[in-house]
Amino acid sequence: MTGGMILRGLEVEQVRRFGDAVRLTGLGPGINLLGAPNEFGKSTLLAALRAVFLLPHGSKARPIADLQPYGGRGAPRIVVDFTLDGGDWRLEKRFMRRAFARLEGGGERLDGDAAEARLQDLLGVEAGKRGAEAMGLLNALWVTQGQSLVQPDLSDPARATIRSCLEADLDAMTGGDAAGRVLSRVTADLAVLLDGRGNPRGRFRAAKEGEQEAAAELARLETRRQGLEDDLNAMADLRRRLAHEDDADRREKERANLAEAGRVRDRLRDYDARYRAARAVRDHAAAQLAAVRQDLAGRAAWERDLAAGTARVAELEAALQAAQGAHDAAGAAHAARLEAVRVADAGRQAARRALDLAAGRVERARLVRERREAAAALDRLDEAARAVTQAAAELDACTIDDARMGAIRKAERALDAARAASRAQATTLDVTLADGARGRLVLDGQALESGRIVVTDNAVLRIEGIGTIRIEPASHGRDALRADLAGAEEVLRRALAVAGCADIAGAEAALAARRQAELAFQAARTVLGGLLAGADQVPATAMEAARRRLADLDVRIARIGEADDGTDDPLAVLEAARKAMEAAEARYDAAHRALLAPDETMRRAAEDLARLRAEWQVARDGAAQLARDLEAARAVEADEALSARLAAGHEAAERAEQALVRIEETRPEGTEALADAAIQRLERTIQDGHARLAALRQEMAAREARIRAAEGDGLDERIAAQERLRAAHAAEDAACVREVAILQCLRDAVAAAERAATERYLAPLARAIQPALGALFPRAVATVEADFSISALSRRIDEPFVNLSDGTREQIAVLARLGLADLMQARGRPAMLVLDDALTYADSGRLDRMFDILTEAAGRLQILILTCRTELFTGLGARRLAVEPVGGEAAEGH
Amino acid sequence: MRLLHTSDWQIGKVFRFADDDILPVLQQERLEAIGRIGRLARAQGAECVVVAGDIYDHLRPSERTLRQPVERMRQFPDLRWHLIPGNHDFNERDGLWERLARTGLPDHIVPHLAHAPAPLDAAGTAWVLPAGLGHRHVIGDPTAWMDGTATPEGAIRVGLAHGSVRSFGEEAPGHNLLAIDRARQAGLSYLALGDWHGAQKIDARTWYSGTPEVDGFDLGGAGGGQALLVSLDGPRAEPVVESHAVGRFRWARAQAVLTCADDIVALEGRLRAIDPDDPSRVLVWLAVSGALGLSDLEGWQARIVDGLGSALRLLRIDGAPGLAPSSDDLDAFGPGGAVRAAAETLARQAGEGDEAARAIAAAALQRLYLLARDGAGGLA
Known part of the structure; x- marks a missing residue:
């Protein structure tokens, strides 16, 4: 290993769970592995590593506060020994209380801020703002737990570091920073004019809105100016109309017309009055004449009526006399017929009495005969009843009957049976x-x-x-048999006693006697039943009824009385009397009918007489009244006077008619209605003229007020000003549009150039990653972005990073860090990789290849692996680290 | 007698190209010109001032605009001010002139609204025949009535009218067209005309005074900014007319084709020479073309746009010098790197495509030049 950064030792005190000072031992070049269970403090050690290298000692930022011991306030102290480019360094920092920093190495010893500055220089990082972590590539290389899936989040200084690493390789490549500055400046300038969505903002937006507002205001002002023009035009029109309305000549002429129309109407009214008066006179004369004529006609009618009435009276008197005669004759005839009726009635009474007598006799004879028959029937009934009574008494005397005989016989048979049984056992x-x-x-x-x-x-x-x-006797039931026998004997004896017989033979005889008595009783009853009216009638009742009938007949006979010495046949007498009666009745009817016929004649004669008498009286009274009225009328006005009045009436009517004709000849033109209409029209014209005048003046006043108000505003001037404002805004808008276009053009050009340049100088980074990548994913090529992130993996097709599996993403993230560390290492920058709980998603095949890659890289740079799954990393051949108390026992993690 | 002839004050005029700083200054100066006219009249012994129409720019000015010139004239009660309506402020019924009358004009300010002669001075030695306009465009010659209108025997006849003595194209054929020899026909000693903003002599007795304060870049005639002092010795005497400067601002049009740094220097010198004493009295409308390299463009921006733009009252520029980047210009961005690559892209775009896109690309290149230089603290 040449140069590079090697961590030699790490000591912490008052850091989270590590209250007392502990030291991470065993550190050396190559791969270092701290395997320890969860909660051991691996992440704490990594946090301490970041803090001592990246956080200023005076910081009280959150990462520092988080380093304080649990449940208490302490002053975290961290010491680190490391080798950098062959030189040994010792860095010690205490945070929070009595914070300090000290850097020793290369023959110098620095404290406080000087130490911090030297450290940042050594590491190639920039101081963070306000106590935050210093920013550089180391942050990205020291991955904390849970961040291994994502690619390094590179800060600006980190990117600058990478860029400087890359640019150092390409001497010709300059201006990358300059392009970045230009770009950020252009972006900032654009941001002044456009918001995040590319919409105008700031003065650009103000220009657009100002133009719109000015245009709107201009439209309002134009509308008002149009209103003012309208008002002015209307005002001119109003003036013309006012001049027309206000014309004195026209108004004078209108008044004259009205006066003339009034005069026409007055003339018409005068004529009308005169015409009406003349017509009234004429009508009056005609009425007078008609009255005279009526009087004359009335008097003539009276005279006619009087003559007719007198004739009628005489006629009626003659008729009256004839009617009286007829009436008297009818009265005499009626009296004669009355007398005839009375005689016939007397005859009829006598015949009635004779008939009644004859009938009585016939009735008595019949009743006597009936009484005889009734007495005989009563005797027969009495006799039959007695016979029945006697037969019944005989029958009642019999003590035996069939039932009792049956009982005796039954007892006898029982006795016989008992005796037989007794004997059989004896x-x-x-x-x-x-x-x-x-x-x-x-x-x-x-x-x-x-x-x-x-x-x-x-x-x-x-x-x-x-x-x-x-x-x-030795028989069984001897006593019972004996009792049975005695019982049967007793039964027989008792039956005989009841029948009143001494023995059975006697009983038989008695029964025969009873049969005879029964037959006799039946015969008597049959006789009696034949005499009775019904099967249910009691003989006593029948006899009582017979006796009552006898008594009744006696009474009726007594009532008819004693029979006279009727030698004649009563029936023949009765027949003769009936015939005499019929004759008398016939006579009476004839007389009575004769009485009725003359009655009608009499009534008619009386009616005629009364009617004629009444008519005569009416005619006589009417004639007398007429005569009196005529006399009275003539007394008032003699016939001559009436004739004179008729002549005068004729003359007056003629005069009135002529006067009317004369007046009609003076009739003026037109009608009063027409004259009135003309007057109304003219008056209305004049009134309307006044009203129009007032309305015109009112409208003119209103318009004038509006015009003055609008003019005072200086509309034209304001419109000109507003047009200028709009033009100014439009110009500003155009300037902004141009500015935006320029800036965008510039931005696009610079960004494109920078992208092209980046692609060129990213080649070394891609080259640095490629070997490891090729080892892990054969034939795969990574796409590296300008921000140094890997955006996609190209195997057969492009696969965006986010679409890759968790394991693949984690492995690529590790490879990216490895590549960056390699790059830094190759440029002589301090580099060292920390992986906290990384590679947990890898399958065994990938893990082996990752081990190969890490092992190969470990030849160039130090790698520190923190894991809670030590077994995964057994094949790595790493240095095993331990945490020991300073000056105490070892506490190896595994 | 002596009178001062002026017209076309155009009080209340709005200049669209002017920004909020310049506009009030220009408007104010038009009012100030009235005072200068009054003082000139006094100094020259003129008894009256005839204003040949267009006192106001708008038919419906604000109340303040309406009263402002009156208040200026009120300061000169020793002068009689004769006013007629022009085409901008014609005598509309219920309009401006009635408003003016309602404000109560002092006796020495005399608006002539009817075509009727009136004494020009108190003594009546001269009579004015005013031909104010009743409409913006009047069909027929508004001065025709002067021919048959009598004035007192021996009085000097002075015509006062607003309109054009010749027709300009088809747009307004014959509107407000005045007979060019009206002074002769009507026996006028002098015909004072308004409407043209540049002073112009039509004949010995017929003059346009022009506007007293220039209000445009192309006024024609003698340009604006003058008033005419007219001396009339009698009805028959030929008037003696002197032009006096009363304007303050100078308006100039300029053109320039720029191809190198020397052109820029020359242009600057030319424009500064318009009024070397006080460039702030100068308004320039400059039309520019040509093409410059990046550094010369920077010089254009610095010397003309920024420098002269600040020195002059107004510098209005049409067009801009194009960009003709040289290889030296591109070298200024360094031998390589992203910025140089971007500059080359922009230089290529500035030379191809449509005009607008080229202009944008040129401007972007210029901007990049400035940004790269500022950022680097001096070009590499």
Whole structure:
């Protein structure tokens, strides 16, 4: 290893978890590996390394604050020993309290800011602003945990460093910095005129907006000027119209016309009044004449009416006399017919009485016959009823009937059955008595005869002379049988008792007697039933009804009374009486009809008489009234006077007509309505003229006010000023457009030139990376950008960096750093690579190749690898580092 | 009698090319000219001043602009100021002149709005026949009425009119066109005209006074900045007319073709010589062409654009010298490196493509030249 930067030792105290001083030991050229578990403090050591080299001792920036021990305030102290270009250096810094910096080496010892300045000079970095990290390429090479995936973020000084490294190689290549300066200056100048989106800003925008505003204002002013022109034109027009309206001659003529029209109308009105008066006179005369004529006609009509009325009275008187005669004759005829009716009625009454008598007789005979029949029926009924009663009594006397007979027979059969059963179980004694023995054998006190004896119960057989034998039948249920037998006997006895019979034969006889009694009772009932009205009628009721009918007939007979000595046949008498009655009725009807017919004649005669009498009276009164009225009228005005009045009326009417004709001849031209219309029109013309005049003056005043206001504004002047302003803004805008075009043209030219130059001088960087890249990705070529980042990897096709896998991106990032470090190393700049937890994404094949690449590079520069996965790096053959307390035991990380 | 003839004050005029610093100065100087005219009249014993129209530049000036010239004239009550409306401030109904009347003009300021003769001086030795304009463009000769209009016997007739005695092209044929021999036809001793901004004698009795303070780079005639002192000894006597300078600013047009450093030096000398005593009274409109190397371009920028631009009241430049970079120029960027490469690119772009792109590239190259030099603390 020639030259370069070699870290020899690192000591920290009061840095995060390292409270007491510890030292990283084992550092040397080539690959150095610190393998330690998480939380060991690897990243702390890297932070301390960055701090001591890159942060000024007086800094209180965040990275320094972060270095303070956990949970307390301390003063981090860091010491580093390193070799640079063959010379040994020791750098010590304390931060926060009692901060200091000291650099020793090359035979000199520097403190404080002098040490810092010398250090920056040695490292080729620029001081950071306000206590921040110094900026240079080392920052990019010392990768902290988590940044290994991204490519180095190069600060301006870092880029300058790279550029200076590259330019040193190409003596001919100058002006890169100058181009950068020009570009930044042009960009800054452009930024004054254009914003980020390329829109105008600043004076450019002000010019554009000013032009628009001025144009808008100009439009407003032009509009106002147009308004003013309009007002002025309108004003001139108004003046003309005012002059026209205000013409005195015209107005005088209008007034004269009005006066003349008034006179015409007055004449018309005067004529009209006179005409109306004459016509009224004429109408009055005509009315008078008509009245006289009417009076005359009325008087003639009166006279005619009077004559007619008198004639009518005489006519009616004659008719009245004839009617009276007719009426009297009718009255006499009527009286005669009345008398005839009365006689016929008397005859009719007598015939009625004879008829009634005959009818009574016939009725009595019928009733007597009826009574006889009723008495006989009652007797038959009584007899039948008695027979039934007797038969019933006989039947009731019978004690036996079929039911009782049935019971007796049933008991008998039961007794027989019981006896049979008893016998069947009994002890049978076949007794054969020896001669002479009779009587000697006694059973239960009863002497036995020969023959079979059945002993059904315990018995004592005494044989005389012998003794007694006690017999006990050995039958089962002997007691029960005995009880059954006794029961059956008792039942039979009781049945017979009920039937009132001594024995069964008696019972049979009694039953036959009962059958006979029943037959007799049925026969009696049949007889009685035939006499009764209905099946449900009780004999007593029937008999009571028969008796009542008898009594009724007796009453009716009594009512008719005793029969006269009727020798004649009552029916023949009745027939004769009925015929006499019919004749009397016929006679009465005839008389009555005769009475009715003459009644109509009588009524008509009376009506005629009354009507004629009334008419006569009316005619007589009317004629008298007419005569009186005529007299009265003539008394007031005699017929001669009336004739004279008629003549005078005629004359007056003639005169009035002539006067009217004369007036009509003086009629003026036109009508009053026309004259009025003319007057109204003329008046309106004059009034309108006044109104128009007032309106014109008013409008003129308004226009004038507006004109004065507009003129006071100096519109023309303001328009000219505004036009100038707009032109000025337009010129400014054009200048800005031109300026922008110039700047853009310049920017494009410089940027293009710089890009071209960069591409040329980037070639060494690409060359520096290429061997390692080729080793890792065969046949791949990296695209290096002007900002020294690798933007793409070309294998068969271009692959943008961001699209590559995490592992590939990480490996390229490491290669890029390696390339940059190589470049610096080759130019004699201090370079050293730190990888913190890097290459964890690599597969084993890639990892092996990376090891080869790192090992090869380690021949040129020191590489420090911090990892928590030591096993991955066993094949690397690296130096193993340890952290030891200063003056204590070793605490190797692995 | 003596009178002072002036016109075209154009008070309130706005100069579009002027920036906010220069504009008020130019406008103010137009007002100051009134005072100089008054003082000149007094000094020369003139009794009255005739102003031949265009007192105002705008028909509708602001109230302050309206009153400012009146207030200047008010300072000279011993002079009678006769005013007529011109085409810029024509007598519009309800317009400027009515406003002016409403402000209450002093007796010695006499606006003539009607075409009717009026005494010019208090004694009545001279009468003015005013032909002010009632419209911006009047069809027919507004001075024609002067021929048949009588004035008191023996009085000096002075015509006062605004318009052109000849037609300029087709754009305004015959507008406000005045008979060129009106003075003779109407028997005028003197016809005082306004409208042309450069003073001009038409004939012995017919003059344009021009504007008293120059307001443009091409005024024609004798240029602007004068007033005419007119002496009239009688109705028949030929007037004696003297031109007096009353303007302050000098307006000049210049052209230059620049190809080398010497051209720049010569141009600078030429422009500074316009008014060596006070360059701040000079306004220049310069048209430039030609092409320069990078260092000469720097010289152009330094001597003309920055140097003269600061010395003169106004330096308006049309065009710019092009870039003709030499190999020496490129060597100034060093023998190699990115900046040199960029400069070569820009030099190539400045020589090819369309005009606009070339100009931009040339400017960019010039900028690069400056930046590289500033950055390097001197070219390599």
